[in-house]
Amino acid sequence: MTVPAPDPRAVREASLDELERMRLPLPPAQFPLVWEPGDEIELRPTGEIEARIAVLHLVLARCFxxxxxxxxxxxxxxxxxxxxxxxxxxxxxxxxxDHRSFVLHHDALFALTWVLGLTKQLDPALPVDERLVERLPHIPAGETFGQWRTRILAAPQHPADAAALLDLHYCLDWAYLEAGKAGRTLPGMVDANAIGQRRWALEWAVILRGPYHDEPPGWEEVDLST
Known part of the structure; x- marks a missing residue:
């Protein structure tokens, strides 16, 4: 479902309000918007997101x-x-x-389950839900990807809600890194790596359409440099 993107300035204002509430540094005035007025947004197909969740879950199983x-x-x-x-x-x-980099994907996996409505909230101050594993394929029991898909009840988020959370994590990613450089105490129970992983997942799952956007990137092509 492709829908008009919400007002990027209003979304950014809400994101900055959240950063202030969390007592995090605010990005500079020239910090870019994630999308422009008039752009459109959609989520990747549900089956593609489900497949990415399953693969990440398997990679984590290999890690352990x-x-x-x-x-x-x-x-x-x-x-x-x-x-x-x-x-x-x-x-x-x-x-x-890099074994450690694959372990960090736990938070990316968490964000993708939120996109599909398998996790109720993606609070930047809270760690991964301990019950997350119950909503993932039971690999040790031999549950296949197809069997898992029939067991879960995916209810994808509205694209505008996912885009708003993407903008928040775009700002949070910058703020957490800046706070770390300054030696400031971070809010909540997650670190900059977790925020970056959640942003990675949202950058991949939310597709932006407009004159300044390229084709959706592959998982390994997501750009987190800005």
Missing amino acids: GMPPQAAMSWLLSSHLVEMVTPPEWQFVTGGKG
């Missing part, structure tokens, strides 16, 4: 000891091999890559 043969078997039975990115493939099959 799942044997590569079992991981490959699950990917094959779930018909998800083509959804695995090259860095993920190297890690799943051979343990190659």
